[in-house]
Amino acid sequence: MRPTLYKNARLLDPASRLDTKGGVLVRDGHIAEVGPQVFVDAIQDDVEVIDCGGRCLAPGLVDMRAQTREPGEEHMETLASLQAAAVAGGVTTLATLPNTTPIIDDVSILEFVERLAQEVGLINIHPYAAATKGMKGQEMTEVGLLAGSGAVGFTDGTKAIADPVVMRRLLSYATMFGKPVIQHPEEPSLAREGCATEGETATRLGLPGIPACAEVMMVERDLQLVRLTGGRYHAAHVSTGAAIDAIRKAKAEGLNVTCDTAPQYFALNELAIVDYRTFARMSPPLRSEADRQAVVAGLADGTVDAIASDHNPEDQDSKRLPFAQAIPGAVGLETLLPISLGLVHDGSMELLDVLDRLTVRPARILGLEVGTLAAGAWADLVLFEPDRAVRIDADRFRSKSKNSPFDGKPAQGRVWRTVYRGRTVFDLEAEEPRTRREPAHA
């Protein structure tokens, strides 16, 4: 393959805090050179030159929490549609939950899914394996063997690992293999009947509530077990200020804990469910405005390590139901970047910091050598225009499911091109040729 030169870009590399005009030279799937000195005249070889028109060039996004529906429920999402949605959203590294049918709790199923994903071949998918057999929360899976076959972490997906004895053993054992245990932090007995955060909104709507403290209760219990075991713990989609405070203190204490959140928890609050909008039914449920602001603050100060899409494809039949019966969750791969860039546009965070939570930080949690623009790294890139006004249109999602709470909403930020290991896997101009190409800074 000919080397490719991406010239005239705004280079953004959160790992090295690089933010400068320049170019990237890609050779054999790797970054050969990066920086302001990289321009056409300096390149001797016969190279393909791509003019970035001043747009932002950053490491491809690393999304540490997404759900596929293949195997099992391919009408909602296949590994092919999942990857297509990922690259359209600028994502080049994707970790998927084990809650498929069958559940990924066994080496043969894990390897089968990895092979299916590779056959699609747009990007690599890194599955998590179930933490317990059948995600029943009782017996540990073959953690060592699964880790050896590529599992990047252990989780029971959208279910909390409720039994403290099971959690204790997982934290002790999985850490031996360097893999995190990923928790859905919600005390299940408090959450059992609920479908919205307890409070005025749920009361007005007559919906059974889950007290917000169900989250911090589970996080604090788990932190005690981390203290006990020295385990490697990750709290997924944290959504309350109390849980973030607990994690902030644990980090200050030196515990090996991390957490992520999802765009709905910093871009929406519980008022999104008024009118019984089932597309805004989430698990954990959307929170109060005070908690939303606490999530923003946690992201800004780095307590919240990563922004994950929490991509959760559901079909119409799962959502066109009375609120309490609807399945929670939203697709998120194709809105991950524009909604996250909202944090930059409203002045909450610097662009480099938002990209840090979307690239190198989640990559480190997963133990993957991706998410940077360093010379010698894999050439996983996203070319995007941070200010470009867009209207989220779920009908145009590559994902097979359209359940987005952001559908129809205006946002800013558009992915122009996604490159995986030097190969262009998404090109907006090729996919949607009618889109006029305008200079980014006219």
Next chain:
Amino acid sequence: MTSAISPGPATALSDGSRYPYRHLLGIEGLTRPDIDFLLDRADGFVEQNRQADKKASTLRGRTLINLFFEDSTRTRTSFELAGKRLGGDVINMSVSTSSIKKGETLIDTAMTLNAMHPDALVVRHADSGAVHLLAEKVNCSVVNAGDGTHEHPTQALLDALTIRRRRGSLEGLEVAICGDVAHSRVARSNIHLLSIMGARVRVVAPPTLLPAGIDRMGVEVHHDMEAGLAGCDIVMMLRLQTERMKGSYVPSIREYFRYYGLDEDKLKVAKPDALIMHPGPMNRGVEIDSVVADDISRSLIREQVEMGVAVRMAVLEILVTNQTEPWAKNQ
């Protein structure tokens, strides 16, 4: 429009007031003139219902469907009578939710019924918001006859009519709503309606039977029955909804009656002419003592049932007539 369908009542009064919607999905969001308009019309039906010939023809040729996903005798009968007294054709459908997957039945049934061109659907469902969902799928008027723990607007309207006929107005009244507020759609609709109409509302219940954030709905919260009833004009008792309860909210019926059951003793602190209401069906000896419930000088419980038919006649007539009005909005 054929002449076979008699012209309905004036959809707007000479002063321009009218009920602006095609549906009645809840009290929240209505205004004082909206509610007055409905109550004024209902008042007119009270006398008609006391005549030997109760039949009108305003809804002749119109089809009304009572679609009940939850068991009900009283409310369904009340709506059925209301529709028939207006000359409409009324069909009752009870859909069991236990045997089939619930959501499929809701949308599927709505679409099926919609294809038969009914003029109004009266819907009760065990899930909050289910009636809203259904209203989005059909072309006819929809009346919420109770959805989960959300709203039961015709109950609040009939309570208001009952009070208004006794006291002339709701303005400034002190109303205590007592009992299982957490599981009560009647309580929510009444809190909205009474607040809109200028009454002051207190809720009286143990904390386990109060929903979180209820104080944000503009009510005074009491856990002690005596403090809650002190000086009040109206006592609204709620049924202890054991069928909606998952787990134990109060230790026992005996203990509940001891602290929250309405008897003559607890009633002493209310105003001497305080009136007693209950949406029915009553659990005698659980939330209300028989002596109090049957005291004809104070108990409005039977009158509430009578007003129920009049209110539902007004609602059905106004909604069905509004349906063809270009200005009528979806609620």
